[in-house]
Amino acid sequence: MPPKTLAPNVFFDDQKLHFIIPALDVKNVQSQFQTHLSSWLGHSHLTVHNSRLVRYKAGKRCLIEYDVEVNRSGVSQFITWIGKVRAKGLDRHTYELQCALWQNGFSADSPDGISVPEPIGTIPDWQMWLQRKVPGTTATSLLSRTENTHLAHRIAEAIHKLHQSNLMPHRHHGMEQELAILHDRLGRVVHQQPQWQSRLEQILQQCDRLAAQMTTPQVCGIHRDFYPDQVLVDSSRIYLLDLDLYTNGDPGLDIGNFNGHLIEHSIRFLGNPEALTKQQNALTARFTELAGETTRRSIQVYTLLTMVRHIYLSTQFPERRSFTEQILDWCEQQLSHRATKY
Numbered sequence: 001m002p003p004k005t006l007a008p009n010v011f012f013d014d015q016k017l018h019f020i021i022p023a024l025d026v027k028n029v030q031s032q033f034q035t036h037l038s039s040w041l042g043h044s045h046l047t048v049h050n051s052r053l054v055r056y057k058a059g060k061r062c063l064i065e066y067d068v069e070v071n072r073s074g075v076s077q078f079i080t081w082i083g084k085v086r087a088k089g090l091d092r093h094t095y096e097l098q099c100a101l102w103q104n105g106f107s108a109d110s111p112d113g114i115s116v117p118e119p120i121g122t123i124p125d126w127q128m129w130l131q132r133k134v135p136g137t138t139a140t141s142l143l144s145r146t147e148n149t150h151l152a153h154r155i156a157e158a159i160h161k162l163h164q165s166n167l168m169p170h171r172h173h174g175m176e177q178e179l180a181i182l183h184d185r186l187g188r189v190v191h192q193q194p195q196w197q198s199r200l201e202q203i204l205q206q207c208d209r210l211a212a213q214m215t216t217p218q219v220c221g222i223h224r225d226f227y228p229d230q231v232l233v234d235s236s237r238i239y240l241l242d243l244d245l246y247t248n249g250d251p252g253l254d255i256g257n258f259n260g261h262l263i264e265h266s267i268r269f270l271g272n273p274e275a276l277t278k279q280q281n282a283l284t285a286r287f288t289e290l291a292g293e294t295t296r297r298s299i300q301v302y303t304l305l306t307m308v309r310h311i312y313l314s315t316q317f318p319e320r321r322s323f324t325e326q327i328l329d330w331c332e333q334q335l336s337h338r339a340t341k342y
Contacts, residue, residue, distance in 0.1 A: 016059045016087040023064055023083065023126045024051045033068075037121040037130075045071040049078075061086045065133065080133040081120055087127070093170055094244050095122055095129035100167050106240075108134075113237045114158045134239045136232030140265065143228060149282035155231055156255070156286035158238045163220045163251045163291070172248040173224055175211045178305060182207060185312035192315060199328065200311070206335040207308060210301055217250040217298055226254040227261035252295045255287050256302025263303070263330070264310045268323050273330055304338065307331050 014020070022028040030048045037046070047069040055063040064083040069076050084091065098119040106116045120130035142151055186200045223230070224245040232239040259280045266275040288296050308331050314320040 014058055017062060017085065019126045020053065020056075020062060020064075020085070023085070023123075023128065024053060026051055029066060032123050032125065033066075036123050040121050041070070043072075047071070059087055064128075066130075081130045082117075082133050083123070083126070083128045083130050085126060085128045090122060090124055090127045091129060091244065092122070094246070095119060097167060097243055097246055098131065101162075101165060101243075104165065104167075105161070106165075108237075112157075112161070113154075114161050115237060115239050116243070117239060117241070134232055134234065136234035136237075136239055138229050139231035139233060140228035142233055143262065143276060143279050144265070144269070147278045149278060151233065152279045152282035153286040154238055155258070156283050156290065158231070158240055159223065159226060159254050159258075160251075160287060160290040162223060162240060163254075165221060167221050169221050169246055169248045172219075173222075173245075173253075174219075174249060175214060178253075178302075179208060179211055182305060182308055185309060189312050189315055193324075196328065199332065203308060203311075203328075203331055203335060206338075207305060210304065210335070210338055214298065214301060215294075217252065217295075219248050220251055221246060222249045222251055223254050224249060224257075226258050228258065228265070250298050250302070251291055252298025253302045255284060255295070255299045256304075257306045258283065259299065259303045260306025260310065263307060264314075264327065267326055267330070268320065300338075304331070304334055307334070 023032075026048050029051055030046070033046055033048060034041075048066055049069060050067040052065050053062060054065050055061075062085045064085065066081045066083060067078070068081060069078050071077075084094075098116055101116045102119055105112075106114065108115050108118060115134075117134045118132040120132060122129045139151065139155060142148055183204055186204055190197045190200055223240070223243060224247050225242060230241045232241060262276045262280055263273050267273050270276070284296065284299055287299070307327065310327050311324060311331060314324040314327055
């Protein structure tokens with residue numbers, strides 16, 4: 001299904017993203033691309049055919065797709081680029097990270113079949129960086145169809161490769177930061193649903209105790225927003241997407257976050273939180289083979305913390321609100337079980 005194109009009138013009054021209008025005008029785009037992407041284009045001729053706004057969050061960020069034709073030595077190639085725009089400024093860190101990964105084993109022809117989308121360049125006037133749109137199906141869809149343990153193994157290999165890239169992040173995210181987010185988000189839920197105050201406070205206390213039992217992890221660069229929609233599968237090739245939150249942290253967080261999203265997806269769409277357990281177990285087993293058995297405990301803890309965060313997330317989307325209490329029940333049961341186990 002092609003991406004939904006948003007009507008331009010939705011952002012006319014957005015002062016923080018006022019440059020969206022010129023960033024959608026094909027003539028302006030042609031000029032900006034020719035000026036700022038010369039190192040990527042070289043002697044090639046570029047023609048911009050279409051532009052469309054496919055994602056927009058007022059005052060925050062947006063995604064624009066561009067259909068372009070690149071002619072090299074008389075041979076034309078029609079491709080789509082994705083422009084990532086951020087209101088608070090050009091995300092140069094993520095662009096440079098993606099360039100470094102592309103140049104160090106994550107290109108489209110990497111022998112292991114694990115890649116990131118090709119970075120194209122930056123358009124400073126529009127606070128935008130560009131990457132090539134890659135083909136594929138989300139891991140969410142593929143993992144939900146069958147007991148696809150082979151794909152789960154490949155995903156574990158892909159994220160482990162990212163962890164081993166040795167690219168130093170400019171920030172850190174640890175358990176202290178994770179708990180601070182949970183306390184803040186569940187505090188917002190209490191404000192919306194005061195009848196759950198004692199239950200949510202108990203959950204937070206159990207999360208704090210569980211975190212206090214964790215040993216200090218061996219940290220590395222992690223994705224930090226790793227879940228099935230961040231993985232595109234194109235035949236035997238896997239693409240890792242959206243590295244905006246790349247940070248120094250516990251590698252178990254990425255697998256725990258991924259597993260937590262599988263559980264939440266199972267509750268909402270499959271009617272059973274254990275529907276994708278085989279895929280979760282396969283992911284965890286392969287990752288611990290690669291990263292070491294010591295990561296298993298942090299995977300388990302971060303899976304629980306991810307599900308606790310989903311209590312809040314479920315309240316932010318109308319279509320998810322009917323599942324909030326079911327997620328809350330699941331968290332209470334699992335945390336109670338962990339409390340007796342440890």
